[in-house]
Amino acid sequence: MNNMKDKYNHFIMHVVLISYTLICLFPVYLLINNSFKKRRAIFKEPLSLPSEETFSLIGFTKMFSRVDFSIYFYNSTFVTLTTLFLVLLFGAMAAWALSEYKFKGNTMLGLYLAFGIMLPIKLGTVSILQLLSSMNLVNTLTGLIIVYTAQSLPLAIWILSEFMKQVNQELKEAARCDGVNEYQLFFYIILPLMRPPLATVAVFTMVPVWNDLWWPLVLAPTGGKQTVILGMQQYIGQYVTNWNAVFASLTTALIPILIFYMIFSRQLIRSITSGAVK
Amino acid sequence: MIFPLFDTIRISLYTQNLMGENMDNSSNIRAFIGLRNYYELFTNDNWSWHFWNALKNNTYFFLLHVSIQTPIGLLIAAFLSSKDLRFKHTYRTLIFLPAMMSIVIVGYLFNLILSNLWGIPQTILGVVGLEHIYQPWLGLKGPALITISLISIWQFVGIPMMLFYAALLNIPDEILDAAKIDGSGPMTTFWFVKFPLILPTVGLMVILTYVGNYNAFDLIFAMKSLYAGPEYSTDLMGTFFYRTFFGFQMQLGNPTMGATVASTTFGIILLGVLIYLFAFQQRVTRYQY
Numbered sequence: 382m383n384n385m386k387d388k389y390n391h392f393i394m395h396v397v398l399i400s401y402t403l404i405c406l407f408p409v410y411l412l413i414n415n416s417f418k419k420r421r422a423i424f425k426e427p428l429s430l431p432s433e434e435t436f437s438l439i440g441f442t443k444m445f446s447r448v449d450f451s452i453y454f455y456n457s458t459f460v461t462l463t464t465l466f467l468v469l470l471f472g473a474m475a476a477w478a479l480s481e482y483k484f485k486g487n488t489m490l491g492l493y494l495a496f497g498i499m500l501p502i503k504l505g506t507v508s509i510l511q512l513l514s515s516m517n518l519v520n521t522l523t524g525l526i527i528v529y530t531a532q533s534l535p536l537a538i539w540i541l542s543e544f545m546k547q548v549n550q551e552l553k554e555a556a557r558c559d560g561v562n563e564y565q566l567f568f569y570i571i572l573p574l575m576r577p578p579l580a581t582v583a584v585f586t587m588v589p590v591w592n593d594l595w596w597p598l599v600l601a602p603t604g605g606k607q608t609v610i611l612g613m614q615q616y617i618g619q620y621v622t623n624w625n626a627v628f629a630s631l632t633t634a635l636i637p638i639l640i641f642y643m644i645f646s647r648q649l650i651r652s653i654t655s656g657a658v659k
Numbered sequence: 660m661i662f663p664l665f666d667t668i669r670i671s672l673y674t675q676n677l678m679g680e681n682m683d684n685s686s687n688i689r690a691f692i693g694l695r696n697y698y699e700l701f702t703n704d705n706w707s708w709h710f711w712n713a714l715k716n717n718t719y720f721f722l723l724h725v726s727i728q729t730p731i732g733l734l735i736a737a738f739l740s741s742k743d744l745r746f747k748h749t750y751r752t753l754i755f756l757p758a759m760m761s762i763v764i765v766g767y768l769f770n771l772i773l774s775n776l777w778g779i780p781q782t783i784l785g786v787v788g789l790e791h792i793y794q795p796w797l798g799l800k801g802p803a804l805i806t807i808s809l810i811s812i813w814q815f816v817g818i819p820m821m822l823f824y825a826a827l828l829n830i831p832d833e834i835l836d837a838a839k840i841d842g843s844g845p846m847t848t849f850w851f852v853k854f855p856l857i858l859p860t861v862g863l864m865v866i867l868t869y870v871g872n873y874n875a876f877d878l879i880f881a882m883k884s885l886y887a888g889p890e891y892s893t894d895l896m897g898t899f900f901y902r903t904f905f906g907f908q909m910q911l912g913n914p915t916m917g918a919t920v921a922s923t924t925f926g927i928i929l930l931g932v933l934i935y936l937f938a939f940q941q942r943v944t945r946y947q948y
Contacts, residue, residue: 390741390845391741391744394738394741394744395744395745395746397734397735397738398735398738398739398750398754401731401735401754402749402750402753402754404813405753405754405756405757405813405816405817406753406756408757408765408768408769408772408813409756409757409760411768411772411779412764412768423777424776424777427777427779427782428782499870499932500664500870500925500928500929500932501870501874501928502663502664503874503876503897504664504667504874504921504922504924504925504928505662505663505664505666505667505921506663506667506900506904506917506921507666507667507670507904507914507917507918507921508662508663508664508666508667508670508918509663511666511670511914512663512666588759591761592759592760592761592762592763594761594762594763594876594877594880594881595876595877598880610761610763610764613763613764614763614881617767618884624771627767627771628771631764631767631768634761634763634764635760635761635764638759638760638761639759641759642756642759646752646755650748650751650752650755650821653821653822653825654821654824654825654828
């Protein structure tokens with residue numbers, strides 16, 4: 382009797398979950414599907430898969446003939462990876478300092494970082510733009526990297542120091558007794574232990590940086606320094622009536638993040654649900 | 660990180676000669692005028708209508724998020740956390756997917772989907788026989804903001820789902836077993852045992868949504884450009900700030916006024932965070948397992 386009821390409940394749950402999953406995926410399906418179709422097919426049968434007759438790459442060829450997306454891809458990749466490197470390096474060192482050493486202002490510094498997580502750096506745009514333009518960093522990738530690093534560090538330090546506090550005290554003492562100095566301890570013992578949280582931080586850093594529109598729009602809007610998202614936005618702004626090209630450019634901008642998500646979703650979801658981020 | 664915030668507040672206390680000089684030139688002559696910019700922003704007709712309009716829209720945007728996104732996220736999380744349900748990994752991976760996409764892509768995509776030319780909503784509504792309720796939602800003054808809010812909710816429902824799911828998983832089995840032995844059914848267990856236990860997470864989610872919503876910019880920019888149309892009915896603090904700061908059409912960019920708008924948004928967000936920290940977080944009961 383009870384078993385029957387359980388089965389019934391599970392059935393309802395599956396129906397709800399499947400419908401919601403479909404709602405989530407349907408727009409993405411529409412996008413990718415239609416970017417591989419001829420113009421007429423997009424309008425006539427938007428829901429069906431491209432057949433031999435309707436398949437076409439015209440959107441992509443049109444798009445690549447007008448703008449050089451490879452530059453944008455290079456810019457985005459360079460900015461994202463450099464930011465990631467700086468955030469992991471400085472983040473890990475700062476987190477180690479905050480969690481291991483007792484010094485004056487330690488708690489204050491921790492609170493200050495919590496503040497940085499809560500308040501978006503976007504609100505300081507006016508000042509940042511002035512500062513960077515006085516340093517001649519407008520329309521450069523360096524400017525973007527500096528801002529993104531500053532934006533991502535508080536969360537990174539916070540996540541990493543939560544984990545570093547859990548490192549076994551005896552392990553550290555044993556290493557120190559063996560004459561390992563503090564730098565070796567950090568680079569050869571602590572960092573290798575921190576691989577899973579570092580991966581978490583990597584995902585949380587890379588995705589927002591890659592997807593961001595605001596800072597490229599404000600800091601590097603011209604001069605071949607656009608990121609993929611901004612380049613796509615500018616391109617669509619110009620050719621909004623060409624549906625093939627619009628679909629193609631949206632798909633092109635989406636594919637890297639989809640691949641990234643396919644590879645890292647397990648890691649990402651595990652880190653969220655295991656309480657790395659509470 | 661903190662310096663730009665305070666420097667922005669400082670800049671907001673100045674006025675600037677706007678006779679065609681370019682904004683990158685930091686040697687502009689500026690004069691200190693105290694709180695005059697704020698006074699202008701709140702009361703002068705040139706600014707105040709836009710300001711109050713953006714603030715009102717943004718509040719509406721936030722309330723829609725909280726009242727729709729949170730319950731959906733909670734429902735899905737509750738389903739996913741039930742034991743021996745199959746395929747739960749697949750569900751949560753797919754439902755979280757839109758949250759990974761760039762807001763700009765989502766914005767353009769929905770512009771196409773809801774476009775009159777393409778007619779996707781008519782087709783779908785036609786299947787269930789509700790064709791007549793279709794309207795060009797994005798172009799109408801009232802429904803436009805609701806539609807855009809729903810799109811944003813669609814995209815980010817995965818985040819509350821994940822946080823609630825994680826919180827529900829952390830509840831120890833003994834508590835749930837004890838509730839079962841005491842004769843509590845699934846609904847009672849959820850509302851009287853699980854929900855109070857994850858209340859801190861619900862509060863956290865609300866404040867995260869609050870901060871995110873008052874910062875929203877990309878979605879409106881992608882879907883409606885800076886016009887925030889129709890008739891500024893989808894204008895949010897973010898788009899209003901951009902227009903003020905960089906200028907738009909005939910209006911010149913005004914850095915100090917932009918700083919004023921940003922500082923006001925900062926104040927609004929800070930107020931929310933403080934209310935959360937002192938009124939909610941201090942009072943809510945936390946259970947250690």
